[in-house]
Amino acid sequence: MTKEEAKSQIEELSKELMHHNHQYYVLDNPEISDYDFDQKLKQLQKLEEAFPEFKLSTSPTQRVGGDVTKNFETVPHKTRMLSLANTYSKEELEDFIKRIGKSISDPVEFVCELKYDGAAIGITYKNGILTRALTRGDGTQGDDITANVRTIRSIPLQLHGNDFPEELEIRGEIFMLLEGFAKLNQQRIEDGEEPFANPRNTASGTLKMQDSSIVASRSLDCFLYYILTDDRMFDNHFESMQKAAQWGFKVPSAEKNYIAKAKNVDEIFDFINYWEEHRHELPFEIDGIVVKVNDYAQQDKLGFTAKSPRWAISYKYKAEQVSTKLNSITYQVGRTGAITPVANLEPVQLAGTTVKRASLHNADQIEKLDLRVGDHVYVEKGGEIIPKVIGVDFDQRPPDLEPVKYATHCPECNTELIRKEGEAQHYCPNDDGCPPQIKGRIQHFISRKAMDIEGMGGETVDQFVNEGLISNYADLYTLQKEQLLPLERMAEKSAQNIIEGIEASKSIPFERVLFGLGIRYVGETVAKKLARHFANIDTLMAASLEELTNVDEIGSRIAESVTTFFSDPAKVGTVERMKLAGLQFEVVQQEGESTKLDGKTIVISGNFERYSRKEIKELIEKHGGKNTGSVSGKTDLIVAGEGMGPSKRKKAEDLGVKIIDENEFAELIGD
Template sequence: MSKIQSQINLLREELRKHNYNYYVLDNATISDFDFDKKLKELQELEAKHPEYFDANSPTQRVGGEVTKNFETVKHEHRMYSLDNSYSKEDLQDWETRIKKMVYGDIEYTCELKYDGASISLTYESGKLVKAITRGDGFQGDNVTANIKTIKSVPLQLKGDYPAKFDIRGEIVLPFEGFIKMNEERVEIGEEPYRNPRNTASGSLKLQDSAEVAKRPLECLLYNLTGYNLGVNTQFESLDKARQWGFKVPKAAKLAKSIDEVLEFIDYWNEERHNLPYETDGVVIKVNNLQQQEELGYTAKAPRWAMAYKFKAEQVSTTLNSITYQVGRTGAITPVANLEPVELAGTTVKRASLHNADQIEKLDIRVGDEVYVEKGGEIIPKILGVDLSKRPKNSEATTYITSCPECDTSLIRQEGEAQHYCPNYNGCNPQIIGRIQHFISRKAMDIDGLGGETVSLLVNEGLINNYSDLYELTKEQVIPLERMAEKSADNLIKGIAESKNIPFERVLFALGIRYVGETVAKKLAKHYKSIDAIAIASQEDLVNVDEIGIKIAESVVAFFSSEENMLIINRLKGFNVQLKISDEELEGQTDKLKGDIIVVSGVFESISRNELKKLIEDNGGKVSSSISSKTSYIVAGDNMGPSKKDKAEKLGISLINEYEFLQKLE
């Protein structure tokens, strides 16, 4: 190593250490002047010797990279949502559920729930290689250049870190920095930002990373994700992350019972007001990682974690009017239009009234003074009415009987909470809503086409259903409002590229009532093509794993519609993927049909995700918990003792990965 290279490396290491002390430990060991002097020295050396460039050098934090379009990247490990609880009873119910699923004592790690923008950081060989926003949990935006400017994010780790892993956390804007930013904006005559959370989230999508570098953002980390990470508990993982150089909040506590969890909640419900960041609750996680694995996940959330939300802020304001919205399924939602009021950092003007029963139950009337809170501090909802302030001439609310958009008489099925407009193919909001669903990220993910553009296309008479999208031309869309030539090119290109979206997502995109992502995957895997689903009877559908009568009725009704079948035939003509591709089918068999298989432990020759895919590709069902219906367990090293005990008691056999792979040969 040359003398210059050695000098550069020493400076980098020294600056990283000072940076860590200041931004992570809040303990400066050098003056700002001396730090800037050393940073300038390093910048000059790197400029003279570009052969020693390092993307993770402390000099790269100043930003300057401009990103026009943020690349969408698939998460290697899905980012799940958390189930919410609002009371002691909710937490006790959760504990009862999980105690039925795992043996042995359960400890909990309690952590504060910081209100910021979720982020997933990927490290390889101790270096930050990728930073992806949460997105929809399956994929997010690559904002690496912007994240590198945040001083509390280590670009190079220290200690005994794993070769590769993801770490999840929140990008937050401390109150002090937020207030200072707003003071500067007011001084130059600009509108102040509304709240720290939205400002932090918006910062991640700024195109110029030099602008992000000017914002006092921080990154608080709380979850390690990956394979063979060398930790056995959540609490241990937090300590390890701190040792590697991450800013991990120290408020976390180990609790041996729900009573201890509640003590933690009660303490922070008051003490949170003294924190430098926004918090909206506490996250409780089963501490033992082996027990976490045994508990597994639902379609949306881990069973081993629960978010306890602090009581939402409440205000009162006047209900000025009630209007009605029509959703893509024809469902009618009454909306309260309120006198604007400040609530939890935002101005609230509207709130959902849910349905006719809710209006009747609360006896809500126009002119009432109503109590409003943010449900989960996100969606405003009306809790009740201040009857002492009700006007004397007040009249009870009469729910509408016809559609506010197309004037069709509304229907309400027995057992349904909502009224519906049955004019499926002639009601504009339903048409627009279905197409907006079709193009959405989890469905056809059409680049260059947003909800507003869909409304314009429908209102201009250019499209009337989602199959019409594939006949659009650049010449037709250029005259639309805010549509330049490049935007038009991107829109047409995005529509063409959506023809490669796999069948299960196309099935979800069709917008069949009750057919969400999970159900679409089940139907696609079972029937393999749209034609097979279209001719399936209700009885046949109910026999598919996890398909109930309600879903089966809805699927049969959808394919009984002549208009729907015409649209599907048009999609076929445009080469949209309406069956599982030959490449996918090539590796699929029915060898494991009817088998319910649990995968547990650490494997040598294959990853757990690959094992699960093999089971599903060969007709089996992967289960996260052992029951009398379990066919057998594919067991690796470090399988949980509680799972072993349960398997023995139920007489369920264990096979290793090699025996399982032999079954498939």
């Protein structure tokens, strides 16, 4: 392929993927399958790797993340980010409208919108390109989380059309989708970690994570609802939202009744009452309704208080909870052996659904609530698919109820449970003989982020284990098509796809194989760090606790889990079988790798023309260096671009740290 052909293909693929991304994540109108989209994205990634000089600054491949930010720079807001005054009553909302009527003699039109329960964000675009994203912070300044915001697929990296201003800021709310939140919590429970409390806090915490690839893996979404420009382009808020949609922003949809105009308090309450009844049908959480004066000239006349605009208010819904009877407690077993207690309830209506079960998390939670079978308990749906028990109605407790005696043996295999000091969960230690653990580990191993074996899913794993074909993930690599054909609902083509998928997984790189082993506390990021540090499985298996904790960001809990895993002869035997089968158990040396930056700690600051920040970080690692986000006495070098932070520059000068530009960096690595 010639350079011109590559450049043309990169531009065409980028444009096509941006279009499909907008159709799927903003308009909810996909035109191609997820598989076809992923294949096109992989094709673009390969072209960009082969011809990095043609990679666009707004490339769709940025959505997968990869940038690591050690410290988030604090940046002043160009215009203060205020909060809204809240009310929970119709009377206070009526008073708000009366106050506006006293200040504005002309008729007033209002706009009603959903109040998304997430984290406020302000995003700046220059010449249609996303350049900066800031959190609310204290309202006058916020943290620069641009690298993380770029991974959110509903936020455009480049605006549509050509009638947008040279510079604009758009504000909105980033939140976590309920389905993604439930899956994330289920994974945490299976990994023996405490589940997150609610989607709002999880979204806010995710946005401040250092590794943007983790941010990209979580179900974050965004609605944008307030435009700021130097020269006002619109007469009213509703009109500005219609134009923002044309520019490619995901804004509240009038078609879905996420935004509506209202002339008086009755029409406002029609909107409020509708969503109080239907809010639980939404794929995300809202905690109320925002009411705004639509006309910008009227907004200007009403002005602001020290904290809030006088032209807007939020009406907040009260948290919904119900009381029902606790009939029994059962126990579920995750893939790591973690035991999760579940409350089985007298069926009751909550948040638009019939609730029969609720999470109890662990033994400490049951003891803290003083829970007893037969109690009437308060149940709340805090963003989770399975609601949670939050308290006991002691006034209704019969006098003869006994305190709950937590399970002592596994409900699946009857093995005595263990609980390690300092941990919240009980565990079944029979990891090689407990059916849910066996199936769960294999399902994790074949998952997309691990071995990505096409043609297999949870039902297939259950079938293979139940038929005695496999009992661990190494058994997958001895399967023959002839063994699969007699199985129920297994056609020739399906069997062939599975066998080919298993064979193809042998080329999956070491860090994903390591993640697929399912070692407790070893997620994607930790697996990558361990793989890069130890280079192969044999060195890792032989590593001591001290050697493991010497790895950057590897603590004692992870180190103990790794050594425990590899001290088990059965697990080592499974690894040896997979080595013989041809899986990748060592880091493959990339073309162009060197030790030119070996042992050097390097900080990147500012914006660059020749490389993206991600590319510089990858080149530092490729040549043996280490990326850090802050300047210290251990910093050897700073690669500085345009707009390097003045505080970083001063600190570097005070410490005598050498500062080079991107061209000098290129010479240093011989690029």
